[in-house]
Amino acid sequence: MPTTPGRGRAAAAAAAGTAAALVLSSCAVLSTSVREDDTPASVSTTVPDGPVTLRLAFTDDPPTQALVDGFTEQHPNVEVELQQTQFTDYIKTVKLSMSSEDPPDLAQYNPGAMESLVPAGLILDLDQHAEAYGWGETFPSSPLESLRTDPDAAEYGSGSLYAAPGALSILGVFYNKSLLEEAGVDGPPQTLDEFDRSLEQVHASGTTPLGNGSLEVGGFQLWNALLNVLGDEDDYRDWVYGAPGASIETPAADEATDTLTRWAEAGYLPEGTNATTDIDAQADFAAGESAFLVTGNWAAAELAEEMGDDVGFFLMPGPTGEEPPVASGSSVAYAVSSQSENADTAAAFLDYLGSPEAARIQLENGFMPVNPEAPTEGDGVMGEVNAGFGGVVEEESLLPFPDFATPGMVDQLTPGIQGLVSGTTSEEEFLRTLQEEWDEHHE
Secondary structure: OOOOOOOHHHHHHHHHHHHHHHHHHHHHHHHOOOOOOOOOOOOOOOOOOOOEEEEEEEEEOOHHHHHHHHHHHOOOOOEEEEEEOOHHHHHHHHHHHHOOOOOEEEEOOHHHHHHHHHHOOOOOOOOOHHHHHHHHOOOOOHHHHHEEEEOOOOOOOOOOOOOOEEEOOOOOEEEEEHHHHHHOOOOOOOHHHHHHHHHHHHHHOOOEEEEOOOOOHHHHHHHHHHHHHHHHHHHHHHHHHHOOOOOOOOOHHHHHHHHHHHHHHOOOOOOOOHHOOHHHHHHHHHOOOOHHHHHHHHHHHHHHHHHHHHHHEOOOOOOOOOOOOOOEOOEEEHHHHHHHHHHHHHHHHHHOOOOOHHHHHHHHHHOOOOOOOOOOOOOHHHHHHHHHHHHHHHOOOEOOOOOHHHHOOHHHHHHOOOOOHHHOOOOHHHHHHHHHHHHHHOO
């Protein structure tokens, strides 16, 4: 992630004072603006004819602008003003803006921000709009599930709907066909044991088997992919969504952690992986410096452009190869402010995200469409990504990422994986710190 250069002491002090004032202001709003009932008496699926301006806050670079352009082309009387914030500052920024007296109408969903905004009544309960538009048929059930929570935002996966998906993603394994052929590996592995043997063959050929950037999220996404195929889906969902009594200290998590540690000890990961960013790991893979790379579909378009037909994709295989397809993924989703005077128009934008036109835009930007009926066929690696995604959605086995479990979980996952890779953290300690973070937040 980009960093901001340091500034002088006076500027830093002024910024700190401003930040403190904003935090105090935010706390005041959150404590005094709680609504007894933020559910509208009625909703409409009609966009007004007169001028409407929506403000939308988002982070990073999902296909937000392209989707906005598509929506406003259909509704020329609607103007959408975009407010973009870098990921590292987004949770703090969106909490402040959504709790202000003049919040954005729409905001990119983030569980870490919702845990205070939903209980404060500042995010609109979308159940009535979902029923009016039929979102249960428009959107896949798995992404909608992760956007449901109780009024206290203590447990996810059930309750009211507080956002709608705008684009989907899926985690899998990219591979370099030429490097596998040189190592004597006959195509993508069909079982986890075959994958293990493939890594050994590639290593023996003198090539780094697994590209990885453990400095950021790449390390725990590799662990996550293993956990997906080794564990029970319901147990994992319960832990991520905060179900009472859930735990990550399970035999499946032990096995996933042991597998990752064993691969690191065998030299299957690059030297210096703990100092490698995700984007650098992707660049190294594209340059032929590793045979496999565990990452998401967001990398597919760029890898196809750089590697052509030499890159392929498959889902992490299970122990037998007969298991239904399963993988972690997420959605770029958007919530509506309960204070918005244009909530129905904002909901119309959310409905547009499930349209055939939006599906084309989502695919063109390297994401999966949120409409499960949208055609996703394609050539080469994009076709393989689409086929894998389609199978997971059909099985309703698109699982949330583990850092969704608590706002601070990513700060345990990233250094925890680094410790496993470097040999400074035991497998038991890694899982224990994850559960301690979970217990502190949920109990």
